Amino acid sequence: MAITMKEAAGARSWVARPNCSLTPILRRGVIALILVASLVISAAFLLAGAWLVLPFAGLELFLLYLALRAIDRRAFDYESIQLDDDSLIVSTRLSSASFQQRFHAAWARVTLEAADGPDPLVCIRSHGHAARVGRLLTPDERRLLFSDLSRHLARPH
């Protein structure tokens, strides 16, 4: 996991993404390689009369596909905070579900929930609404994000 902070023309953004070294091309390549090898072998045994190899190979390839798909779903996850003079926008995409919340920068307050616990979360509140961020970060990174965000929100807008 990594968080990047950018600052340009008075606007700041923090983006956290999980580390994924498996590119979609490599993922497809791995599945294709194992699929072709398994099917060739299963087909050869099928022709030799050992047809029960094929269902086991199919089941196993299905499991591999599910595992890589689960990884794929997480590959595009992100948590982003954009702060400019007027607004603070929290955007998240976790396991294919996307959310976006907009807060007024002058009214938004940031707290660290369960700060002393093992799993603190950065919480942004305003006008009865709240957004929790930091799920893609380690506890230490969440504390860093909290202090960074607090410092910037405390500045006059």
Next chain:
Amino acid sequence: MNTASHALDHHDGHHPTGLLRWLTTTNHKDIGTMYLSFSLLMFFVGGAMILGVRAELFQPGLQLMKPEFFNQLIGVHALVMIFAALMPAATGFANWMIPLMIGAPDMALPRLNNWGFWLLPPAALLLTMPFFLALFGIGDGAVATGWTLYAPLSVQGGIGVDFAIFSIHILGISSIMGSINIIATILNMRAPGMTLMKMPLFCWGWLVTAVLLIITLPVLAGGVTMLLTDRHFGTHFFNAAGGGDPILFQHLFWFFGHPEVYILLLPVWGLMPHVLSTFTRKPIYGHTAQVWSFVAIGVLGLIVWAHHFLTSGLPVPALLYFMYSTMSISLPLAVLFFCWIATMWRGAMSFETPMLFALGFIVLFGIAGLTGLVLADVAADAQYHHSYFVVAHFHYALFAGGIMGVMTGVYYWLPKWTGHMYSEKLGKLHFWLTVISFNFTFMPQFFLGLAGMPRRIPDYALQFAEFNAISTVGAFALGLSQLIFAYNVWRCVKGGDKATDRVWEGTEGLEWELSSPPPHHSWETQPVIKAG
């Protein structure tokens, strides 16, 4: 490499403790420890079985047990050693070290990892349970067909065969889960900058292993399921009287069984360069060549299976093909040997226990390779097949190559895992006793095989008595020597001199940047591998 400093941070207060911790853990280090502990336990279980066999073989004639029980001990010994001792040991290494080596916080699929381990104890129980059931008059004991389960003997066997079939299925599911997890972890969770060709060789060895397992396990699963249906559901896959073909089972079994040898050895071959590099204080020689050798061995390993049954009446073109293809594996293997020797060449060598085991591995595994070439020869194999020559050959491969390789890894990484140094004195004593007693056990078996003694028999001609007596004495010494290993490990887990983070002077790699023992979450701050 740019890495952050990682202080020891257990977070103990926030995780389950006691039995619940081990049942529910998804932490790669906990699961690695469970795999390794289970492996050590089953190593002694499998070892105790074969000591029973060797005790019977101490003298000609039947002294201690009935031939049926002798056959059961041999079959279950092999299955336990291969599936419940060696494979879990390698998986334990993978769990412990792959995330540390590639800069990942854990395995890619932690829950799957937990399930993968917890399938092992019931599978081992299933495999050994028929021994105990027989004591209560249920069934006629464990599987007595040898680990190969050849039809038609296995079609006619008792309930031990059914237990073995279900056990193999469960062990296979566990291996598949582990393999999928390892592939996903290695491919998806490498630290930024760690390209595939920069990846440590141990991870490469495991990547090829995992792919081999995924490709070959369905064949074994299909084969043993067909055996089950032949036994209970009236099919005739392997029954010649019903139009089936017993040789088909041999093809199915060895299509898995031969790559299985590389499945057991590739992780060890991946580990060796790291150990040799550390104790010669030189970089690994031929990283790329070794990677491609692993891949070549993996590919060739899939197409040579029938050399295990060259005497079963294969057509001559098939005999020639399997002979030459089997011999061709010696080429990438020779590249590995050359790279290992070149890594040591003119290095500032020191001889700590892991290095001694690595050197012992190279010499003894070399003997396995050379005798394997003899067995690949169709003409020679006609004489040596099913003799003690084969038994000696595969024990030089799987004990000297596999188990001594695992011991190399344990001594090399134990200080990193526990934070304590093991006793070097006990380690060296263990090494020398193991090497000497191993050769006393198995070298005579080459001569027994050359003289014509068949394997898997409880009684033998008087002419084989001396070598069998030496072999049995060696086996008991070998078995007892392993108690030193267990004691040394236990002592190290309990305490001892504090290990530094790098542990060894000449180490290189991400895993040595973490504290000894590593923190609960391995890489809380992502390391970045710089170019060059």
